Amino acid sequence: xxxxxxxxxxxxxxxxxxxxxxxxxxxxxxxxxxxxxxxxxxxxxxxxxxxxxxxxxxxxxxxxxxxxxxxxxxxxxxxxxxxxxxxxxxxxxxxxxxxxxxxxxxxxxxxxxxxxxxxxxxxxxxxxxxxxxxxxxxxxxxxxxxxxxxxxxxxxxxxxxxxxxxxxxxxxxxxxxxxxxxxxxxxxxxxxxxxxxxxxxxxxxxxxxxxxxxxxxxxxxxxxxxxxxxxxxxxxxxxxxxxxxxxxxxxxxxxxxxxxxxxxxxxxxxxxxxxxxxxxxxxxxxxxxxxxxxxxxxxxxxxxxxxxxxxxxxxxxxxxxxxxxxxxxxxxxxxxxxxxxxxxxxxxxxxxxxxxxxxxxxxxxxxxxxxxxxxxxxxxxxxxxxxxxxxxxxxxxxxxxxxxxxxxxxxxxxxxxxxxxxxxxxxxxxxxxxxxxxxxxxxxxxxxxxxxxxxxxxxxxxxxxxxxxxxxxxxxxxxxxxxxxxxxxxxxxxxxxxxxxxxxxxxxxxxxxxxxxxxxxxxxxxxxxxxxxxxxxxxxxxxxxxxxxxxxxxxxxxxxxxxxxxxxxxxxxxxxxxxxxxxxxxxxxxxxxxxxxxxxxxxxxxxxxxxxxxxxxxxxxxxxxxxxxxxxxxxxxxxxxxxxxxxxxxxxxxxxxxxxxxxxxxxxxxxxxxxxxxxxxxxxxxxxxxxxxxxxxxxxxxxxxxxxxx
Numbered sequence: 001x002x003x004x005x006x007x008x009x010x011x012x013x014x015x016x017x018x019x020x021x022x023x024x025x026x027x028x029x030x031x032x033x034x035x036x037x038x039x040x041x042x043x044x045x046x047x048x049x050x051x052x053x054x055x056x057x058x059x060x061x062x063x064x065x066x067x068x069x070x071x072x073x074x075x076x077x078x079x080x081x082x083x084x085x086x087x088x089x090x091x092x093x094x095x096x097x098x099x100x101x102x103x104x105x106x107x108x109x110x111x112x113x114x115x116x117x118x119x120x121x122x123x124x125x126x127x128x129x130x131x132x133x134x135x136x137x138x139x140x141x142x143x144x145x146x147x148x149x150x151x152x153x154x155x156x157x158x159x160x161x162x163x164x165x166x167x168x169x170x171x172x173x174x175x176x177x178x179x180x181x182x183x184x185x186x187x188x189x190x191x192x193x194x195x196x197x198x199x200x201x202x203x204x205x206x207x208x209x210x211x212x213x214x215x216x217x218x219x220x221x222x223x224x225x226x227x228x229x230x231x232x233x234x235x236x237x238x239x240x241x242x243x244x245x246x247x248x249x250x251x252x253x254x255x256x257x258x259x260x261x262x263x264x265x266x267x268x269x270x271x272x273x274x275x276x277x278x279x280x281x282x283x284x285x286x287x288x289x290x291x292x293x294x295x296x297x298x299x300x301x302x303x304x305x306x307x308x309x310x311x312x313x314x315x316x317x318x319x320x321x322x323x324x325x326x327x328x329x330x331x332x333x334x335x336x337x338x339x340x341x342x343x344x345x346x347x348x349x350x351x352x353x354x355x356x357x358x359x360x361x362x363x364x365x366x367x368x369x370x371x372x373x374x375x376x377x378x379x380x381x382x383x384x385x386x387x388x389x390x391x392x393x394x395x396x397x398x399x400x401x402x403x404x405x406x407x408x409x410x411x412x413x414x415x416x417x418x419x420x421x422x423x424x425x426x427x428x429x430x431x432x433x434x435x436x437x438x439x440x441x442x443x444x445x446x447x448x449x450x451x452x453x454x455x456x457x458x459x460x461x462x463x464x465x466x467x468x469x470x471x472x473x474x475x476x477x478x479x480x481x482x483x484x485x486x487x488x489x490x491x492x493x494x495x496x497x498x499x500x501x502x503x504x505x506x507x508x509x510x511x512x513x514x515x516x517x518x519x520x521x522x523x524x525x526x527x528x529x530x531x532x533x534x535x536x537x538x539x540x541x542x543x544x545x546x547x548x549x550x551x552x553x554x555x556x557x558x559x560x561x562x563x564x565x566x567x568x569x570x571x572x573x574x575x576x577x578x579x580x581x582x583x584x585x586x587x588x589x590x591x592x593x594x595x596x597x598x599x600x601x602x603x604x605x606x607x608x609x610x611x612x613x614x615x616x617x618x619x620x621x622x623x624x625x626x627x628x629x630x631x632x633x634x635x636x637x638x639x640x641x642x643x644x645x646x647x648x649x650x651x652x653x654x655x656x657x658x659x660x661x662x663x664x665x666x667x668x669x670x671x672x673x674x675x676x677x678x679x680x681x682x683x684x685x686x687x688x689x690x691x692x693x694x695x696x697x698x699x700x701x702x703x704x705x706x707x708x709x710x
Contacts, residue, residue, distance in 0.1 A: 014062045022067045026075070029060040033076040034173070088163035088227070090522070091154035094248040097140060097190065098159055098320060100306065100330040106285055109307070112329045113281050116309060119318055119326060121652045129310040131257045132287040133244055133275040135330055137301040138194030139223045141169065142247055145187040148179040155226070158464055160527070168226055169193075171235035180268040188247035189269060195222040196299045199238035216369060218301050240300075243269040245308075256310045277310060288331050295333070304332040319658045321543075326658075335396035338371075339409065340364035342391050345376065345420060347427045349452035351460050352538045353443040355422065355433055357382060359393070359405050366397050374403035378440045379422040388417040428452035455481055457536045461489045465542055466534035467526060470519040471512065479505075488615050489534070493520060493622035524623055528555060531625040535616070538602040544594065546628070548603075551592050551666050553639075555625040559607075559616065561585050565600070566607035588674060593657065593667045636707055638664030643671050645688055646681030648701050656704075663708055671696060679704045 009021040010028060017025065033056055036048060057076060064071045103109050113128055122128070140156035153169035154162040169175055172193070179187065195203070195218045203221060204214040215221035225237035243264045246253055254260040261271045274291065278284040288305045295302060309315050309327040318326040344360040357376040364371055374395050376382050385408055387393065392412035393405045422442055426433050431446030444450050458477045462469045469492070480486045485498050495502065496517050503513035526534075529549035533542050540548070552558035568583025589600040606612050642665045644656050651659070656679070657667045671678055671690040678691040678698045691698050699707065 014059065014066060017063065017066075019067060019070065022063050023070050026060065026063055026067075026070055026072055029056060029063075030072055030076060032056060033060065088165060088229075090157075090161050091152065091164045092161050093142065093154070093157075093159070094188070096159050097142060097156045097162070097247065098324055100328055101324045103329050103331045104334075109285060109288075109329070109331055110281050112307070113284075115326070116314075116318065119652055119654045119658075120314060121655070127279050129277060129279050130284055130307040131261070131275060131310055132278050132284060132291075133272055133306050133308070134291055134298070134302045135304040135306045135332075136192040136194050136242055136272070137217075137219045137303045138192040139219070139226055141165070141191065141193055141226075141241075143169065143175060143189045143191070143243075144248070145179055145183065145189070147185060148183050148187075150175065150177045158468055161468075163227070165226055167231040168228060168234040171231055172239050172241055174239075174241040174270050176268040181266055183267055184250045184253075186248060186250040187253075187267075188249065189243050189264065190245040190247055191241055191243035191269075193222050193226055193239055193241050194218065194300050195225070195237070195239055197301065198299065203237065241270060242272045244272070244275075244306075252312070255312060257308050257312065257315075258310055260312070278307075292333060302333075304330050306330050317655060317659075319662060321658075336366050337394055337396040337406070338364045338366045339392055339394055340371075342387065342389060342393050342405070345382075345387075345389055347423060349426060349428050349444055349450065349456065351453055351456035351536045353426075353445070353447070353450065353453055354441045355426070355444065356441075357420075357422070359387075359395075361393075361395065364395070366395060366403065369397070371395060371397070371403045374405050376405055379435075379442065380440050382420050382422075386419065388413065388420055390414045390417050426450060426452070451481075454487070458486065458489065458492075460536045461534045462492065463534075466530055467492075467523045469516075469523055471516040472519070488618065490615065490618035490622060493524070493619075495520060525626060526623060528553075528558070528625040528627055531555065531623065532558070535606070537606045539599045540603065544599060547592055547594050549628050550661075553627050555620060561588070562603060562607040563613070565589050566604040569601070569604045570608055584672075587672065591668045591670050591672060593669055596669075635663040635665075637677070639666075640676040641666045641668050641674055643668050643675055643678045643687060643691075644681070645678060646684030648679075648681040650701060650705065659708065677704075 007021065009017060009025040012021060012025075033053075036053055036056070060076055064075065103112060116122070116128055117124075117126075142154050142156070142162070143150060144152040144154075150170070151166075152164065153166040153175075154164055156162055170177065197218060200215070200218040200221050207214050215224060221237075222239055225234055225239055228234045228237075244261075246260065254263055258277050261275060264271050276287055278287050284307060291302070291305050307329055309318065315325070315327040320326060341362040342359050343362060346358045346360055348356045348358055350356060357379070359374045359376050361372050361374060376387060381387075385405070387405060387408055390413070392409040394407040394409065395403055396406050397403050422433075424433055424442075425431065426444035426446055429444065429446040429450040429452070431444050431450060433442050433444050435442040444453065446453065455478055458481065459474050461467055462472045462477065472492070477486070480495075485495065485501075486492055499513050499517055502508055502516065503510045527549070529542070529546040532548055533540065533545035548558065552561060562585075565583065565585035565588075568586045572582045586600065586604060589595060589603065590597055637660060642660050644653055644660075644667070648656055660667050668675060671687050671694065673694055673696075675691070675694070675696045678687060678696055679701060680688050680691075680698050681701055688698065690696075
């Protein structure tokens, strides 16, 4: 009996295909269309006519219409062809995408290794291995895979929340739409989208020919290409991807970072081939020197090298500080320098009244960017370097970002110049500008009567790490305040009343105004730490705001406690250096880990001003400040206040504090009636005695470890 002849699915009409033939044909078409996309969009070397290409796409579409359940994750319709979006949806990262601390010289790297040893309590002869990887100058993204299939891609954004760019990421050939081999149920891969230099130059040449503005550098080109509302435009841009880390995972990815990189390669994700396992400081610095030597020959831009502790169990123990991991650091390359002439020195007034001198320069290109302004830091910096108007100066972009004057070319100094003197009056409001004892900054005393401070506070309020309101940039803040549309943070949430007037403004229009209103509405709920940071209280940065938010948990509780502390502060000025004598609320604030007297004094000073309380209450009418999420796992110390004292034997004090905070505990620096536990190590001193006197529960180190599970 003769076997039945097998048909070639490519030769069969769509309406005659069997399900099995349709599945095979969809696989063939996906591969064929992807190949022609690469030839056309990235290599400028098409092999078929547009009509033949369209014929392939129409056949693919017809088969998917007849057999919708057979549509592939790798379908051309999922890679390119979706209708342009009206905007990008926001994506909250399950695990924040944090930034890295920086090292700028070998001593910084040695300090990094020393901190790891101290934190983990390692012996001097115990090796510390790190993975060294070139730091790609691109755009950080995350890729989420479920059951091996790519389901979500997002930009880093502010670290907590990014933009959904899934459709655009599907167009990158470097990103597999399905992982190879076995993978955990949930895999979140993190990495960098970048553009190679030759592709960047070719793209700019095409843009200039078409009369379009060229991109400033490959990073800007990559970011602009990925954030196109039409995925077809992204598909036409030569973007690439390197994977280097992970976020949410349904199971532990590996035992070491090196092993994890191998898993990434096994899943079909590209990993930088220059990544290297280094043992100890000297080998690590040697790797940095080698990458620096090869930097100019690499096909892509890098701005340094990243070091990550190789052992993942050590990474877990080291944890995070503020918005950066303790187990990783970026060793940046030296900043590029250039010479130019300092034409003038202007004074900028910040939100806290600080007067900052800014150099106005003859424009010069540094590292591919035209620089016309540079920071001069403060009057001591100017005096130390004897910087004068008219000087020829050397400038550099610190960390390849912030321009600063680093040196004066004395031989080129014009005759007759004199030393620069900082003004003793605010250039914006005329109020007296004073320099308090022990400070390097001169400040305007005008407060809210100073228009510059009011504007800078509003700029800070809407900035990326605060409320991050899309479409409300610095120039809009200045213009809206000048025209009386906003005067306080709460006024931003009242802008909907002026929607028509904003739409009628030059450069706006109805769509832009509607987008702004939508962006403002999205910020009517915000985490408490970002709310606190947005207020612009002196000395309250992101880390301090997070500590305060964790301790007080709700806006109502924080406002009430701070109002009480401010009253105690006002009534007991003579006892200010002894917080426990000022009052219970003030002492509790000082007692929060990382706060101390100076910061507590600035926070309570803010709450001691009636106009600040009024502004806070007005803002609370429009915004809900949400408590920070507690640890997902149940913890017996969540919400408890813990104090560590004495020498711990099985862990360092820093590790113990980090572990307690990761479990939702509040770590305090001294004992009070509100302390729940005092963990007593060897040679404990007065804190153990205070705990006994106040009736606070004490735990040995072993009892503490038993309580928290390890």
